[in-house]
Amino acid sequence: MPVITTIEDLHRIYRRRVPKMFYDYCETGSWTEQTFRDNSSDFAKIRLRQRVAVDMEGRSTATRMIGQDVAMPVALAPVGLTGMQAADGEIKAARAAEKFGVPFTLSTMSICSIEDVAAHTEKPFWFQLYVMRDQDYLANLIERARAANCSALVLTLDLQILGQRHKDLKNGLSAPPKMTLPTMANLATKWGWGLEMLQTKRRFFGNIIGHAKGVTDASSLVDWTAGNFDPRLDWSQVKKLKEDWGGKLILKGILDAEDARRALDVGADAIVVSNHGGRQLDGALSSIRALPSILRAVGDQIEVHVDGGIRSGQDVLKAVALGAKGTYIGRAFIYGLGAMGEAGVTRALEVIHKELDTTMALCGRKTIAGLDRDILLVPKDFEGDWV
Numbered sequence: 001m002p003v004i005t006t007i008e009d010l011h012r013i014y015r016r017r018v019p020k021m022f023y024d025y026c027e028t029g030s031w032t033e034q035t036f037r038d039n040s041s042d043f044a045k046i047r048l049r050q051r052v053a054v055d056m057e058g059r060s061t062a063t064r065m066i067g068q069d070v071a072m073p074v075a076l077a078p079v080g081l082t083g084m085q086a087a088d089g090e091i092k093a094a095r096a097a098e099k100f101g102v103p104f105t106l107s108t109m110s111i112c113s114i115e116d117v118a119a120h121t122e123k124p125f126w127f128q129l130y131v132m133r134d135q136d137y138l139a140n141l142i143e144r145a146r147a148a149n150c151s152a153l154v155l156t157l158d159l160q161i162l163g164q165r166h167k168d169l170k171n172g173l174s175a176p177p178k179m180t181l182p183t184m185a186n187l188a189t190k191w192g193w194g195l196e197m198l199q200t201k202r203r204f205f206g207n208i209i210g211h212a213k214g215v216t217d218a219s220s221l222v223d224w225t226a227g228n229f230d231p232r233l234d235w236s237q238v239k240k241l242k243e244d245w246g247g248k249l250i251l252k253g254i255l256d257a258e259d260a261r262r263a264l265d266v267g268a269d270a271i272v273v274s275n276h277g278g279r280q281l282d283g284a285l286s287s288i289r290a291l292p293s294i295l296r297a298v299g300d301q302i303e304v305h306v307d308g309g310i311r312s313g314q315d316v317l318k319a320v321a322l323g324a325k326g327t328y329i330g331r332a333f334i335y336g337l338g339a340m341g342e343a344g345v346t347r348a349l350e351v352i353h354k355e356l357d358t359t360m361a362l363c364g365r366k367t368i369a370g371l372d373r374d375i376l377l378v379p380k381d382f383e384g385d386w387v
């Protein structure tokens with residue numbers, strides 16, 4: 001096994017190991033992928049102030065997200081079909097997160113069910129909810145998340161309809177994969193992945209969307225989403241969901257200051273500044289660029305988290321120094337999972353932690369609370385002069 005020191009190292013192994021259809025599903029953005037690219041490249045525009053001769057002994061990356069202790073301000077983002085990247089992928093990722101001491105968020109669109117993950121973990125995890133047309137089903141999901149002791153509901157607001165992702169349409173993304181000639185030819189080169197999947201037959205061929213009773217074949221995920229997600233979702237429904245759930249609510253997919261204020265009005269506990277990893281509205285601002293204006297609007301009244309494009313501990317540091325109280329990684333942990341299963345997710349977290357800790361030290365800071373705007377060099381036009 002090669003020495004892994006960066007998230008990109010995991011990405012390279014992941015790409016070799018996982019079928020093209022699921023690699024593309026992870027690696028795509030919508031339409032031209034402008035926002036997908038900006039999410040990462042905008043982080044690189046922010047530079048750091050090097051400070052010297054500062055006592056660096058006794059550093060800590062520990063902090064809190066929505067009142068919960070975390071080993072560093074990083075959670076695993078909800079990622080649909082995680083169980084197609086590696087067999088029992090949701091369980092493996094949840095276990096790695098639990099051992100590391102960061103939150104794991106289970107997507108509505110998971111292969112393993114809420115109960116599967118709860119049975120294989122000890123600490124509470126977070127559950128991500130998409131709002132479905134079927135109100136009974138929605139109520140049932142909330143009830144199951146409550147019964148599994150989930151400690152936060154992450155309600156995703158930026159996917160009432162699916163953004164167009166060319167690669168998924170061209171690949172005919174489905175779970176399990178349809179056995180077309182190109183798919184079979186590609187699968188033949190992915191025997192490590194295939195063998196692992198065969199050993200977990202029950203989930204692979206049994207209950208494809210683990211929470212969706214009776215869905216054994218999400219062939220054409222695009223059609224399944226269009227048929228089941230509720231395009232009528234509005235703020236009154238968000239408020240009602242907050243009341244029905246009664247616990248901690250995180251609203252994910254906020255990219256605009258006005259929406260951030262609406263999130264405050266409905267009593268959310270936190271918001272995630274996010275464009276769904278560039279998978280929904282192509283042409284939207286990168287998350288890191290949208291973050292400052294949202295912090296100005298609501299940052300002193302609600303916990304603001306951010307995701308999109310985070311591939312290193314330096315990216316985490318930049319987001320936190322700008323004012324985010326937490327960050328999420330999506331693809332960065334999927335690369336680890338697809339490359340090496342649970343150990344790969346752990347490795348991704350270790351890489352990010354090491355980079356965060358070292359960068360904190362070289363910027364002259366010992367704690368997460370000590371990270372502030374002062375350690376950053378942000379171009380004057382970073383937020384852009386958009387009208």
Ligand SMILES: Cc1cc2nc3c(=O)[nH]c(=O)nc-3n(C[C@H](O)[C@H](O)[C@H](O)COP(=O)(O)O)c2cc1C
Nearest residue numbers: 026077078079080107156276277308309329330331
């Ligand atoms: C393959 C994939 C599947 C995703 N599925 C979901 C999902 O089911 N629910 C959700 O709220 N967000 C989903 N997201 C968005 C992530 O939660 C997160 O916002 C995004 O991945 C952050 O960007 P990053 O991948 O650059 O870290 C998905 C992202 C990816 C890459």
